[in-house]
Amino acid sequence: MKKWLKLGLALGIVMGLPTLAGMAFYRWALGLKKIEIVGLTYTMSSEVESVLRPLSHRNAFMISAFGLANRRITKSIDKISKVESNFRWPNGLTITIHEKKPWLGLTDTDQTMVISKDGSILTTGEVIPQDSSVIWVRGIQSSIFRDQQRLNPYLLQTLTHISTTIRHFFPNDSFQIELNGLIVGATGVTYKEILLIKDDTVPIYIGTPDLLRAKISHMKTYFDYYSELPTPNQIEYVDLRRSNRIVVKYVSNV
Numbered sequence: 260m261k262k263w264l265k266l267g268l269a270l271g272i273v274m275g276l277p278t279l280a281g282m283a284f285y286r287w288a289l290g291l292k293k294i295e296i297v298g299l300t301y302t303m304s305s306e307v308e309s310v311l312r313p314l315s316h317r318n319a320f321m322i323s324a325f326g327l328a329n330r331r332i333t334k335s336i337d338k339i340s341k342v343e344s345n346f347r348w349p350n351g352l353t354i355t356i357h358e359k360k361p362w363l364g365l366t367d368t369d370q371t372m373v374i375s376k377d378g379s380i381l382t383t384g385e386v387i388p389q390d391s392s393v394i395w396v397r398g399i400q401s402s403i404f405r406d407q408q409r410l411n412p413y414l415l416q417t418l419t420h421i422s423t424t425i426r427h428f429f430p431n432d433s434f435q436i437e438l439n440g441l442i443v444g445a446t447g448v449t450y451k452e453i454l455l456i457k458d459d460t461v462p463i464y465i466g467t468p469d470l471l472r473a474k475i476s477h478m479k480t481y482f483d484y485y486s487e488l489p490t491p492n493q494i495e496y497v498d499l500r501r502s503n504r505i506v507v508k509y510v511s512n513v
Contacts, residue, residue, distance in 0.1 A: 290316040293351035301338055301358055301373070301381040310335045311354075320346045328354060337379045337408045361388040363396060363418055365410075370401035376419075378410040394422050397437045397456075413448045421453065424472050428479040433458050452500075457482075466500035474499040481505055 291314055296304050310331050314322055322328050323346040332342045332354070341357035359375035364387070366372075373381045373388060383404075396418060404410055410418075418436070425434055440451030453465035465474055478499060485491055492509040499505055 290350055291319040291322060291352060292316070293347070295347075295351070295353045296356065297353065298356035298358070301361075301386055302336060302356060306336055307332060307354065307356065319350050319352055322346075323352055328352065332356070338375070338381045361390060361393050363422060364388075364393050365396045365399040365404065367399060367401040372401070372404050374410050374415075378412065378415040380404060380408055380410065391431065391433050392426075394425065395435045397435055398441070399438075400443075403443050411443055411448075413446075414443050417448045417450075421468070421471065424475050425455070427472075428475050429482075435459070457497075461494050461497065463497040464500050470502075473503075477503075477505050481507065 294308065294311060296307050299307070311328055314328060314331070317327075323344045326344070328344045329342040333339055338358055339356055340359045343355040343357075345353045345355075347353055359377070359379050359381060361373045361381055362376040364371065364373050370383060371387065372383045373386075373393070375381055399414075403414065409415075417438075421436060425436075435456040437454040437456070438450040438452075439454060440449075442449045452467060453471075455463040455465060457463055463478060465471065478497065481497070485494070495508040495510045497505065497507050
């Protein structure tokens with residue numbers, strides 16, 4: 260009996276060795292040790308590394324194959340829209356980050372913030388996008404967005420309405436927006452008038468948001484006409500506050 264017991268133990272050990280060796284290889288040889296992160300503009304590499312730290316020493320191939328790193332990053336970091344991870348033999352990953360695109364910039368005297376179209380805060384002054392498609396909003400108090408991951412939803416809705424109307428008629432022009440008398444409350448946003456600055460130089464008085472689309476349409480008609488003039492005078496301001504009228508004042512050459 261003892262002889263057969265010893266034989267069974269010996270066979271068990273022999274048969275178990277490959278399994279133990281496979282487990283050791285699975286954990287130690289393929290255990291995640293090296294991570295390369297590419298594609299970052301607004302996100303600090305330390306943010307991504309912190310999210311991935313719990314995956315350290317887990318099987319790198321399985322992390323890549325099952326998208327474990329991808330889901331952890333997109334769930335934890337709001338400014339990232341998509342992640343790709345590729346296994347690098349024997350224990351590494353290359354993480355490719357796709358951040359949300361900048362859409363609006365908000366400026367105050369002491370801080371600048373860039374947001375994506377869904378309101379995600381991409382940066383608070385560390386990196387400023389050099390993209391003419393980004394419309395800048397002046398005079399937004401930094402207390403509204405400080406220490407937040409997303410912009411106030413009511414303010415986002417207001418800025419979305421104004422900026423999408425502008426971009427419908429002026430898809431590529433440079434604009435700044437200023438909302439005079441802006442109050443951001445717990446249940447909504449109020450303001451008195453909209454002021455636009457075109458090309459950093461020309462103030463355009465929109466007035467109240469009533470008939471905003473019609474006002475911007477009139478403005479488009481005028482600037483199309485102005486662009487065709489052979490020797491146009493310099494514009495001092497454009498005023499759209501009067502119903503169905505556009506008033507343009509030119510800089511005096513005297």
